[in-house]
Amino acid sequence: MFEEEAEPEFEIFSALLFNALKAITFMFFISFAMINAPAEEGKIDPKAEMIITVTWPDNNPDDVDTYVMDPAGNIVWYNQREAGLMHLERDDRGMFKDVILLNNEEVTNPLNQETVAFRGLQDGEYVVNIVHYIANGAAPLPVEVKIEKLNPSVEVVFYQTLELRGTGDEVTAARFTLAGDEVENVTNTPRSLVEMTRTGGKGAGNGPGGNTQGGQIDAATGQVIQQ
Numbered sequence: 001m002f003e004e005e006a007e008p009e010f011e012i013f014s015a016l017l018f019n020a021l022k023a024i025t026f027m028f029f030i031s032f033a034m035i036n037a038p039a040e041e042g043k044i045d046p047k048a049e050m051i052i053t054v055t056w057p058d059n060n061p062d063d064v065d066t067y068v069m070d071p072a073g074n075i076v077w078y079n080q081r082e083a084g085l086m087h088l089e090r091d092d093r094g095m096f097k098d099v100i101l102l103n104n105e106e107v108t109n110p111l112n113q114e115t116v117a118f119r120g121l122q123d124g125e126y127v128v129n130i131v132h133y134i135a136n137g138a139a140p141l142p143v144e145v146k147i148e149k150l151n152p153s154v155e156v157v158f159y160q161t162l163e164l165r166g167t168g169d170e171v172t173a174a175r176f177t178l179a180g181d182e183v184e185n186v187t188n189t190p191r192s193l194v195e196m197t198r199t200g201g202k203g204a205g206n207g208p209g210g211n212t213q214g215g216q217i218d219a220a221t222g223q224v225i226q227q
């Protein structure tokens with residue numbers, strides 16, 4: 001009689017133990033996943049070698065896009081936020097989704113700024129363009145472009161306020177050539193990067209690093225060297 005009663009008690013205990021183990025395993029995996037969840041938005045590489053900052057007036061609803069091409073022909077833009085050693089930290093779309101938490105309440109963040117960071121440098125020419133992706137007003141939009149080289153000490157390579165004149169307007173802010181630690185030949189000779197991203201160039205956004213058709217860029221002509 002006693003032995004028969006002991007059996008269900010043991011079953012309840014083992015069922016409880018089994019469920020507790022399941023719960024602990026579940027919590028372990030959840031916490032592990034949370035630890036590994038990357039904070040993609042707004043990430044700045046602490047080892048950045050160069051920073052390009054593009055800013056337009058606070059609270060302006062226009063969407064400006066930053067395009068940067070490295071000497072290898074990689075192009076970083078909102079649809080290809082990582083290319084070569086460059087990373088677009090944030091695609092600012094004017095007022096769209098611009099909120100910050102203040103005292104646990106969502107308030108509008110007036111800032112309009114995009115940042116591209118280089119975690120390494122390559123010799124050769126870089127091209128920095130700004131594009132008026134969406135214009136809401138008729139007046140030209142002032143856009144400030146700042147290019148800084150961070151090591152061994154902060155050096156402002158370029159700083160200028162340019163104007164964008166309506167949806168689709170693309171302006172070459174600066175082109176510069178790196179040779180070791182030296183920055184040479186800063187110009188603003190126009191060169192479209194938007195066109196290259198739309199015609200299947202290396203920065204076309206079809207997977208990491210773009211497709212395989214791009215190649216070495218000739219620093220003199222700015223053209224892709226056919227292999």
Ligand SMILES: [Ca+2]
Nearest residue numbers: 064065092093
């Ligand atoms: Ca943008």
Ligand SMILES: [Ca+2]
Nearest residue numbers: 094098111112
């Ligand atoms: Ca904004």
